[in-house]
Amino acid sequence: MKEELLTRSYDYALPEELIATTPVYPRDHAKLLVYDRKTDTVTHTTFQHLLEFVPQECDVFLNDTRVIKARIFGSKKAIDNQEGGKVELLFNKPLDAQHYLVLIRGKVKLGTELLFDDGLTAKVTGLNDDGSRVVTFSHHGKVIRFEALILVLDKIGHIPLPPYMQREDKEEDETDYQTLFAQKAGAVAAPTASLHFTPELFAALKQKHKTHTLTLHVGAGTFKPVEAEEILDHPMHSEYFDIPEASAKVLESDTPLLAIGTTVTRTIEYYARTKKRHGECDLFLNPMNPPQRVTHLLTNFHLPKSTLIMLVSAFIGREKTLYLYKEAIEKKYRFFSYGDAMLIL
Template identity: 40%
Template sequence: MTGEFSAELYKYELPPELIAQTPAARREDSRLLILRRKNNSLEHKYFRDIVDYLEPQDLLVFNDTKVLPARLLGRKETGARCEVFLLKQLDAARWEALVKPGRRLTSGSVVRFGADFSAVILEKLSDGRRRVEFSFAGDFWEKLRCYGQTPLPPYIKTVTERSRSDRLALAERYQTVYAKTPGAAAAPTAGLHFSPELLDKIEAKGTAKTFVTLHVGTGTFQPLQTADIREHRMHAEEYFFPEQAMQAVRECRARGGRVIAVGTTSARVLETAAEQILRGEKISAPQGSTSLYIYPEYQFKIVDALITNFHLPGSTLLLLVSALAGREKILAAYQEAIRQRYRFFSFGDAMLIL
């Protein structure tokens, strides 16, 4: 397809060596590219400098989701190795999951992870998902902590070559320091740059903060599925928007501050509830699922600025930041980041779009 809605317009060439395989030594030591939309200027900083770009009247909105140790490696009763990847909890023992190998894990198949921890495949769902039921002794979450692995993005290639202690350290860095609510299959990576010390400096400056929850799904890594970006269908993700966060947003707008979303996930929660925020209503459904798809021509209603990482070519995340800043400005900023050897994707560097 040709024209302004062609998915091909959101492709760019990234040297493979710029895909970050490990995080910065300290969270706040990542680089930070400042993009000012009004004059299309770029500034090169470090993430610790972000305090200088915040004002006391501003509000930072964080996503406090916590990545589950969602990858379970086990064996069928035949001894064949297999994998169950948890997506969504349905009740105390049942989950939606992805399984490998999909063709061999049919309904009734049993996967054992330990002597007292197993799962049976109940049925096949759409999009390759399965409904599974776990059998376990004791507490399920303790079993998951014991047998599960934190899923890292597929473009991080060095994980299997590392020692167990290194893998655990990497998994710890794949959580935000304020992660609280378990349920994500992937991290809200813009938040990975914040350390407790940096949060203290932001608080000392007087900038307010609040928390929402959006459980990031595996769909965050999926490229656009259609040649016309308007025809893509977004995966649904569970969110929670507490009343205190809603009130914090309203107070920020009333005092003339900027609502700064920490990550595209926080931005999607804010925009999902935008109409109720603008009408001043009490949020009627603080918890639910959102499949809000933000692409160019979308008019942001709540988000004034965005902290975000550098996103994959042809991804819905790249479309979201393009909706905020404009496709040409974003791709020009990405090309400058490539020239300056910024590090890309989950463990990479960050942008602040003002």
């Protein structure tokens, strides 16, 4: 069987001290590994030099999703004078106008009511096999919709830092874990390749290249490890996306594209295959399903055996990906969400 199909083939050993738990300041002082596929060359530089490498004749696509304070702490409603235990809830996404997909730490049954600050309550209406839960939210006794829920979460919630950071969120994370161009609330994880831009570098990018936005609300599934022995048996998570008409027109052209991040890449590639401008994106890019539309990719360094390292392998192959990761480790690059970046040309 091809090595490309085996999940264990995407594993690598990462020293713990290379997991970034805070960003580099200024943000564009992060390291940048540039890999040029045409010449098969590697350059080590810093993110502030990004524009020296991006080909002049290419348009740039960005994800304008905004991370919400999706993590809330509360307790189960007391029943028969039995005190309810503590719970932690991670909002994932709306399923319809009143039902939401969430993850809950703490045992719950159908009908369990959860109490949070500011008069917010959640009622468990569904238990899924994968461990996720379905709830309805009420605020001061009235069922609320997503737009109103976000405002309450903003008051009482916490920024949902990835589990591998192994720390609680701090005030700085409210800006650190949000892109400069975050607009549309709905993500529970940041599109991290975009976190390296400073206002100055972003202004320079917009001066030099045409930039376009799309929205993909990154879900908790992005951190879900691939547990299947073969990668194609992995049930890919789906995330809501929306592509404005003007952006879709560019995707229909033959203009070379730089995708800022894996979320942008998946959205563009989903559109290339389906022509859908909004809906749920569940595209799994890997060496058996390579990109058709994205020309260049800017991304961070991803978890072993994750769908994201498989996405990078879709561009440059599994062996080259692991080779570049090994080189990055030797050169003490910082990994994951707050870590350094890689530009694939």
